[in-house]
Amino acid sequence: MDVSHILDNLNDEQRKAVASPSPHQLVLAGAGSGKTRVLVHRIAWLIEAEQASPFSILAVTFTNKAAREMRGRIDELLGQHHGGMWVGTFHGLAHRLLRTHWQEAGLVQDFHILDSDDQLRLIKRINRSLRIDDDKWPAKQCQWYINSQKDEGLRAANIDHFEDDYTKTMLQVYAAYEEACNRGGMIDFGEILLRAHELWLKNPQVLAHYQKRFKHILVDEFQDTNAIQYAWLRVLSGADNSLMVVGDDDQSIYGWRGARIENIQQFNVDFLDADIIRLEQNYRSTSTILKAANKLIENNQGRLGKNLWTEDGDGEQISLYEAFNEQDEARFVVDRIQDWFNSGNRRIDSAILYRSNAQSRELEDALLRVGMPYRIYGGHRFYERLEIKNALAYLRLLVNRDDDTAMERIINVPTRGIGGRTMENIRSIARDDASSLWKACAKCVNESLLSSRAANAVLAFMELIDNLNDGCDELELHEKVAHIINNTGLIQHHEKEGGEKARARVENLDELISAAGNFDDAELDEEFDIKSYAFLSAFLDQAALDAGESQASESEDAVQLMTLHSAKGLEFQLVFLVGLEEGLFPHKMSMDNITGLEEERRLCYVGITRAEKKLYISHAESRRMHGDVNLCRPSRFINEIPSELIDEVRLKSSVSRPSFGTTKLGTGLTRQMSGNIEVPQTELSLGQRVIHGKFGEGVILNYEGQGSSARVQVSFDDVGSKWLVLSYAKLEVLA
DNA sequence: AGTCCCCCCATTTTT
DNA sequence: TGGGGGGACT
Numbered sequence A: 001m002d003v004s005h006i007l008d009n010l011n012d013e014q015r016k017a018v019a020s021p022s023p024h025q026l027v028l029a030g031a032g033s034g035k036t037r038v039l040v041h042r043i044a045w046l047i048e049a050e051q052a053s054p055f056s057i058l059a060v061t062f063t064n065k066a067a068r069e070m071r072g073r074i075d076e077l078l079g080q081h082h083g084g085m086w087v088g089t090f091h092g093l094a095h096r097l098l099r100t101h102w103q104e105a106g107l108v109q110d111f112h113i114l115d116s117d118d119q120l121r122l123i124k125r126i127n128r129s130l131r132i133d134d135d136k137w138p139a140k141q142c143q144w145y146i147n148s149q150k151d152e153g154l155r156a157a158n159i160d161h162f163e164d165d166y167t168k169t170m171l172q173v174y175a176a177y178e179e180a181c182n183r184g185g186m187i188d189f190g191e192i193l194l195r196a197h198e199l200w201l202k203n204p205q206v207l208a209h210y211q212k213r214f215k216h217i218l219v220d221e222f223q224d225t226n227a228i229q230y231a232w233l234r235v236l237s238g239a240d241n242s243l244m245v246v247g248d249d250d251q252s253i254y255g256w257r258g259a260r261i262e263n264i265q266q267f268n269v270d271f272l273d274a275d276i277i278r279l280e281q282n283y284r285s286t287s288t289i290l291k292a293a294n295k296l297i298e299n300n301q302g303r304l305g306k307n308l309w310t311e312d313g314d315g316e317q318i319s320l321y322e323a324f325n326e327q328d329e330a331r332f333v334v335d336r337i338q339d340w341f342n343s344g345n346r347r348i349d350s351a352i353l354y355r356s357n358a359q360s361r362e363l364e365d366a367l368l369r370v371g372m373p374y375r376i377y378g379g380h381r382f383y384e385r386l387e388i389k390n391a392l393a394y395l396r397l398l399v400n401r402d403d404d405t406a407m408e409r410i411i412n413v414p415t416r417g418i419g420g421r422t423m424e425n426i427r428s429i430a431r432d433d434a435s436s437l438w439k440a441c442a443k444c445v446n447e448s449l450l451s452s453r454a455a456n457a458v459l460a461f462m463e464l465i466d467n468l469n470d471g472c473d474e475l476e477l478h479e480k481v482a483h484i485i486n487n488t489g490l491i492q493h494h495e496k497e498g499g500e501k502a503r504a505r506v507e508n509l510d511e512l513i514s515a516a517g518n519f520d521d522a523e524l525d526e527e528f529d530i531k532s533y534a535f536l537s538a539f540l541d542q543a544a545l546d547a548g549e550s551q552a553s554e555s556e557d558a559v560q561l562m563t564l565h566s567a568k569g570l571e572f573q574l575v576f577l578v579g580l581e582e583g584l585f586p587h588k589m590s591m592d593n594i595t596g597l598e599e600e601r602r603l604c605y606v607g608i609t610r611a612e613k614k615l616y617i618s619h620a621e622s623r624r625m626h627g628d629v630n631l632c633r634p635s636r637f638i639n640e641i642p643s644e645l646i647d648e649v650r651l652k653s654s655v656s657r658p659s660f661g662t663t664k665l666g667t668g669l670t671r672q673m674s675g676n677i678e679v680p681q682t683e684l685s686l687g688q689r690v691i692h693g694k695f696g697e698g699v700i701l702n703y704e705g706q707g708s709s710a711r712v713q714v715s716f717d718d719v720g721s722k723w724l725v726l727s728y729a730k731l732e733v734l735a
Numbered sequence B: 001a002g003t004c005c006c007c008c009c010a011t012t013t014t015t
Numbered sequence C: 001t002g003g004g005g006g007g008a009c010t
Helices: A012-018 A035-048 A064-078 A090-100 A116-129 A139-151 A165-184 A189-202 A204-213 A227-237 A262-270 A287-297 A326-342 A357-369 A386-399 A404-410 A420-433 A437-446 A452-472 A477-487 A490-495 A499-518 A533-545 A594-608 A652-656
Strands: A024-029 A057-061 A086-089 A112-114 A186-188 A216-219 A242-247 A275-279 A318-325 A350-354 A374-376 A559-563 A572-577 A611-625 A628-631 A646-648 A662-664 A670-672 A689-692 A696-704 A711-716 A720-725 A731-733
Touching: A012 A035, A012 A275, A024 A035, A024 A262, A035 A057, A035 A064, A035 A216, A035 A242, A057 A064, A057 A090, A064 A086, A086 A090, A090 A189, A090 A227, A090 A533, A112 A116, A112 A189, A112 A533, A116 A139, A116 A165, A116 A186, A116 A404, A139 A165, A139 A189, A139 A227, A165 A186, A186 A189, A189 A204, A189 A227, A204 A227, A216 A227, A227 A242, A227 A262, A242 A262, A287 A318, A287 A594, A287 A611, A318 A326, A326 A350, A326 A357, A326 A572, A326 A611, A350 A357, A357 A374, A357 A559, A386 A404, A386 A452, A386 A477, A386 A490, A386 A499, A386 A533, A404 A437, A420 A437, A420 A452, A437 A452, A452 A477, A477 A490, A477 A499, A477 A533, A490 A499, A572 A594, A689 A711
Parallel strands: A024 A242, A024 A275, A057 A086, A057 A216, A112 A186, A216 A242, A318 A611, A318 A646, A350 A559, A350 A572, A374 A559, A572 A611
Antiparallel strands: A611 A628, A662 A670, A689 A696, A689 A731, A696 A711, A711 A720
16 A cells, blocks of 8 residues: 555654654654644554554543544544544543443443532532531642542552541541442542553453554653553553653643653653654744744753754744733733734734733733734633533433432522422431432432421422423433423523523523534444433533533634643744743742742743744733732743843833833832833823822823823822822822 | 622632 | 622521
């Protein structure tokens, strides 16, 4: 077979990786160096050149989006869809194994997945029943503890007891939580991986089967794997199978959630014969941008070492803007995007990247003010929304009446007179009988264990669910969903909230019906009857494992706003990195230790390498955070970029820039101001020192409005900051 | 059961 | 500054 089309259009290094004869490859793929390309071409190479069966291939990614993209590109390159190949996320694949081997994994057949919201609710309930002080040991903290232990592959029984309060309490909660999950047939995200790993260890015959099947394993974003994920891979690949891992140690930004950058080094130890291939040629950015990124990341210790280069030219200089405050920064960014748009570019090719979500507000305000369309990534994902989770909980009860998490969620939503008192009774009966809430409800009704009013309400609820069930039997999935939504009063319930929010919720419920209609079983080998409860079950699994895109309208030409973390893997012609200030980026929570600081630096590296053509970096001299104004020093990362690559932006008004004296802001710090933004139609500019007849001396912080309604915000030395209408306040400029 | 108010908190996020 | 959660009050 002619396989030249697989190797054509690859560079030497990419080709070396794709056609590597070694059983193990470590591909260190720099940003924009064609890493997905290598994975996709490698798979095509295995199938077409080495005659590997698609059934023998397993490709793992971190996100569903990445898995879908890879799958699409493989099909495209091969010109057909190979069903037998497993391409998915760690969680998706592990889940698939557990569905098949539920018995060997020690699960019940109809186990269901607990998402982080369900998990937190469950922990809260457990803590209440254990009488654990929520102020001292917040449920969130317990959740974090449990998940981190699971990421490390540790169960409560495996953890050494120390007699300190913290470990003692956490272990108590962890153990009770494990028990509750087992009783209810629930597994959380960490448990999916842990069980899948234990499945290998406890069932040699199952392991042998999959080791024999998956001769070729490929892993994307390897630097993001945690301990359990790597252990799972290592065991599966065994002694004979081929394993290709692709990653970039310089883009490891998820250490805080268990990712182990050390897995890359460990790979070299575990597989001494591994072929190490560096992809350093970059096809994304200008030489200037790459030089900046290279120099910045050189400040990190213990790197495997990589230097990005391009055949492209230098391109534009990086622009650095020193804003007076966060509003000025936002205004600057929006102005630049307008210029860019007005010179014939698309907004969708520009992105504003920030360290923390809170920074988006100012940017949004500025964008709204000029009426520029934008899209914010992040926030609530579709299947995590309240109204969607409520509807799904009804569906879950149809599949399994003993699903306590679902019961807890909707037994009184919409309100039907089953309050906290009644629930306490039901819970305690369930606890005593070690039964589910549903069974406890039945018992309460049959044996008259509740007041008649409560009993009636409970009975009505149970009848509602049973009737829904009967009405659903012969319906297709989307009809089932519609049936539930229309017959539970959920719409009216959410409408009652009123306002924009209510409208959005009702719309989302509609969208859920379409989502059910679109649900396809492309990734499942089994044939499903779309009217069956098994199909409904598969849909619910999918909803738990794939949170869904947060916003649907992708078509609009809008500026992209997102955190640096969510920008990983994306690229834009024009990129703004905003808020480069000490304490914000690097963030103060991560800057006091070298590990944290280096991860922040990698985050900055990720940000810089998102830019294809032009990069703007900005920082503000003062920024309002949690209510009060802080003075900010420029981020050390700015100094780590060679100054010859940077042009400092001076706005045109800087020619007539007023001179500033040494000013004092409310914080008591003394510093040199260098603002240069003029308040329109006045002689004033931001940062300027002024005097007011009544309030005394101060500094101009901000302005808004024009003409007679123009106002300025002044931070007075003695009385704090005030907004003044210019036409009334007689402000005198101080030299 | 629902509303209101106060207090507390405040990186990053996927599954 | 502002959002969310929990408790108290109606």
